[in-house]
Amino acid sequence: MLNKDAPWLVPIYATIAFLVEIVVYFYVLPESQSHRLQSSLAETESLIFFHFLALYSSIVVYRVFFHPLRRYPGPILARITNFWHVYKCLDAKNHLLLEKLHEQYGPIVRVGPQELSIVSPDIHLAMSGARTKCTKAALYDLTLPSRGLNVTRNTSEHDRRKKVWDPGFTASVALESYHGRIVFYGDQLLQYLQSKQNQPIDVRECFYWFAFDIMGDLALGRSFNMLRNGQWHNVLATMRKGMSMLGPLTPVPWLARVGMAIPGAMKDWNNMCKWCEERMRERLQMGVKELDISHWLIEGSRNGNGDYDWDWLSGDALSIITAGSDTVATTLVFAFYVLALYPEEQRKLRRSLPPAVDIGSQEKLAQMAHLNAFLNEVLRLYPAVPSGGYRIVGEQGLPIASLNTIIPPETIITGPRWSISRLESCFEQAHDFIPDRWTTRAHMVKDKRAFVPFNQGRYSCIGKNLAWIELRHILALLVSRFEVTFGPGEDGSRFLADMKDTFAAAPGMCSLVFKDIGSSV
Numbered sequence: 276m277l278n279k280d281a282p283w284l285v286p287i288y289a290t291i292a293f294l295v296e297i298v299v300y301f302y303v304l305p306e307s308q309s310h311r312l313q314s315s316l317a318e319t320e321s322l323i324f325f326h327f328l329a330l331y332s333s334i335v336v337y338r339v340f341f342h343p344l345r346r347y348p349g350p351i352l353a354r355i356t357n358f359w360h361v362y363k364c365l366d367a368k369n370h371l372l373l374e375k376l377h378e379q380y381g382p383i384v385r386v387g388p389q390e391l392s393i394v395s396p397d398i399h400l401a402m403s404g405a406r407t408k409c410t411k412a413a414l415y416d417l418t419l420p421s422r423g424l425n426v427t428r429n430t431s432e433h434d435r436r437k438k439v440w441d442p443g444f445t446a447s448v449a450l451e452s453y454h455g456r457i458v459f460y461g462d463q464l465l466q467y468l469q470s471k472q473n474q475p476i477d478v479r480e481c482f483y484w485f486a487f488d489i490m491g492d493l494a495l496g497r498s499f500n501m502l503r504n505g506q507w508h509n510v511l512a513t514m515r516k517g518m519s520m521l522g523p524l525t526p527v528p529w530l531a532r533v534g535m536a537i538p539g540a541m542k543d544w545n546n547m548c549k550w551c552e553e554r555m556r557e558r559l560q561m562g563v564k565e566l567d568i569s570h571w572l573i574e575g576s577r578n579g580n581g582d583y584d585w586d587w588l589s590g591d592a593l594s595i596i597t598a599g600s601d602t603v604a605t606t607l608v609f610a611f612y613v614l615a616l617y618p619e620e621q622r623k624l625r626r627s628l629p630p631a632v633d634i635g636s637q638e639k640l641a642q643m644a645h646l647n648a649f650l651n652e653v654l655r656l657y658p659a660v661p662s663g664g665y666r667i668v669g670e671q672g673l674p675i676a677s678l679n680t681i682i683p684p685e686t687i688i689t690g691p692r693w694s695i696s697r698l699e700s701c702f703e704q705a706h707d708f709i710p711d712r713w714t715t716r717a718h719m720v721k722d723k724r725a726f727v728p729f730n731q732g733r734y735s736c737i738g739k740n741l742a743w744i745e746l747r748h749i750l751a752l753l754v755s756r757f758e759v760t761f762g763p764g765e766d767g768s769r770f771l772a773d774m775k776d777t778f779a780a781a782p783g784m785c786s787l788v789f790k791d792i793g794s795s796v
């Protein structure tokens with residue numbers, strides 16, 4: 276029961292028992308004056324010691340020789356403990372670690388006692404498709420008690436909440452009303468870059484500011500004004516630092532929860548939740564001229580008494596900001612890195628763009644085949660969620676046809692997009708940036724199932740359409756206006772080397788120079 280509802284509590288209890296044992300052994304025993312007390316403590320101590328010795332050795336023997344995952348290859352220490360994985364991704368480069376492990380061990384690697392990483396074109400469909408019985412893994416509990424669509428594991432609760440979100444993302448009226456904001460913040464971004472033209476800038480900042488400013492506006496009725504002020508909003512700066520722990524601690528979510536239980540440890544996160552709740556209360560009092568995402572969430576969160584479900588409302592506001600900003604920002608950073616890296620691709624993209632007057636039209640941009648192909652190729656090679664998306668296999672097990680195997684029930688699985696996108700069996704010249712594979716050279720995409728940057732099925736990205744509008748608009752706006760090159764001393768190598776995998780990708784420093792060429796298209 277305990278194991279099923281809150282699996283992360285088991286290791287917490289074991290760790291507490293272990294710590295108590297150490298305290299007794301090193302402090303209580305030697306200090307004790309009473310002989311009888313000393314000997315009974317010593318007896319208890321040795322009982323506890325042998326109990327744990329037997330417990331842990333049986334766990335090791337079971338995990339190595341008898342566990343249902345024993346037939347899958349992987350490093351021996353990974354079979355025994357998740358701490359092996361934590362140690363290996365202390366540098367938050369899980370995407371590269373998994374890539375190396377798959378090269379060494381093949382398409383299925385046992386990366387933890389109960390964890391498999393699977394690289395095959397049909398894994399996304401198997402774990403996320405409409406008929407899958409997989410559910411979100413314990414990692415998604417990290418933000419409890421705060422709620423939110425993207426972190427809800429219970430499937431019926433998730434489905435109910437998704438219905439509340441849906442109208443705000445599917446109704447064309449909704450996306451239409453968000454477009455004005457995208458144009459507005461796009462213009463702010465353009466002005467910012469004009470003010471910095473011909474100087475090297477770390478583009479991560481302005482693209483993050485752009486993405487967060489829009490989401491602040493759409494989720495809370497007010498922008499963070501980072502583009503306007505040219506600096507990070509303090510709440511977001513500290514929250515992003517906190518999120519970076521997701522890199523090394525992803526394999527042991529229970530340890531992250533222990534850390535979070537330490538008073539003060541969650542200060543930044545709690546501040547962010549409180550801040551969102553306050554802004555949401557303000558948003559309720561505000562009249563908004565144009566519909567925002569919150570409008571649909573507020574409408575769907577009224578309870579029977581005419582009051583609102585606050586846990587959901589404030590948690591969902593946070594979901595919009597966390598899920599909708601990092602992903603768009605990193606995709607833009609990757610896109611501009613690629614433009615600087617391949618000047619010929621930059622010129623080709625510029626030539627393919629519509630006249631300046633049409634850049635404000637999302638319908639026109641949606642029809643630009645090469646623009647879409649360019650973004651597809653960015654999303655393929657640099658997925659915003661490179662290895663995340665952990666799922667628990669349902670009771671029936673999970674058949675993976677291409678690998679001729681059935682993954683046992685209760686296994687925690689991931690299908691790392693970073694590696695799947697680079698499979699030569701799915702993409703010709705898989706490591707090369709070739710946008711034409713999505714248009715005139717379609718034979719270069721051998722297996723389309725391997726390309727799922729927004730996920731699919733029940734847990735697919737609800738913001739996909741909105742993201743596409745943002746990405747197309749910013750790319751068209753800036754490429755038609757600026758020539759982009761690397762800053763002095765920059766060749767782009769550090770950018771990828773420094774990239775971190777903290778559930779969402781966190782690209783390294785990218786120094787670029789924007790030179791205004793006027794509106795050349």
Ligand code: HEM
Nearest residue numbers: 425595598599602603606659660664729730734736738742
């Ligand atoms: C380039 C941009 C984006 C990419 C590549 C992207 C990718 C993804 C992926 C891969 C997932 C599944 C994650 C998982 O399995 O845990 C996801 C979920 C989600 N995304 Fe996005 N996303 C993007 C933009 C956005 C935007 C703009 C929003 C707007 C609010 C958004 C909101 C969400 C939400 C709420 C979920 C959870 C859906 C659910 O669990 O039902 N995303 N996204």
